[in-house]
Amino acid sequence: MARSVGLVADPWALLVLRDLFLGLNRFEQLYRDLGVATNVLAERLDRLVDAGLVVREPYQHHPVRHEYQLTESGKDFYGVVLSLLAWGDKHLADDGAPMLLMHATCGHQTTPVVTCDHCGAELHADQVTVLPGPGGRAGPGTTLIAELLTGPGSPG
Numbered sequence: 001m002a003r004s005v006g007l008v009a010d011p012w013a014l015l016v017l018r019d020l021f022l023g024l025n026r027f028e029q030l031y032r033d034l035g036v037a038t039n040v041l042a043e044r045l046d047r048l049v050d051a052g053l054v055v056r057e058p059y060q061h062h063p064v065r066h067e068y069q070l071t072e073s074g075k076d077f078y079g080v081v082l083s084l085l086a087w088g089d090k091h092l093a094d095d096g097a098p099m100l101l102m103h104a105t106c107g108h109q110t111t112p113v114v115t116c117d118h119c120g121a122e123l124h125a126d127q128v129t130v131l132p133g134p135g136g137r138a139g140p141g142t143t144l145i146a147e148l149l150t151g152p153g154s155p156g
Helices: 002-007 011-021 027-034 038-050 078-091 143-150
Strands: 054-061 064-070 101-103 108-110
Touching: 011 027, 011 038, 011 064, 011 078, 027 038, 027 064, 038 054, 038 064
Parallel strands: none
Antiparallel strands: 054 064, 101 108
């Protein structure tokens, strides 16, 4: 989780991803929508490109201008963005959700939920057991979690 959070560790990166998912893909569009300083926006876009979530493609050559497209890795981040949106709508949007989501496949308004990929049931923290994974090991910020998964004193 720490590696993932490190890629989008600030609100601007998440808001850039949100805007890309909504179809804004040029620097000027992102700048106008977010109202962030150009150097901050450029740095966040560079970070997302370096992380492999976004690619930069020229759409004009004189002067050179780029648009930003989500990669497969970036598109896979959609569930994270939707989860944050749903949580904020439920707990922070006193006047109601700022935008509604419609599922194009069935034509109904939807609220994102996290579900089990086997049975389709909604996942809740009290219904999920965490087990050691093949890449699990102790590291900064995981000392107690590693012990829970592998047992005290394990090289883990």
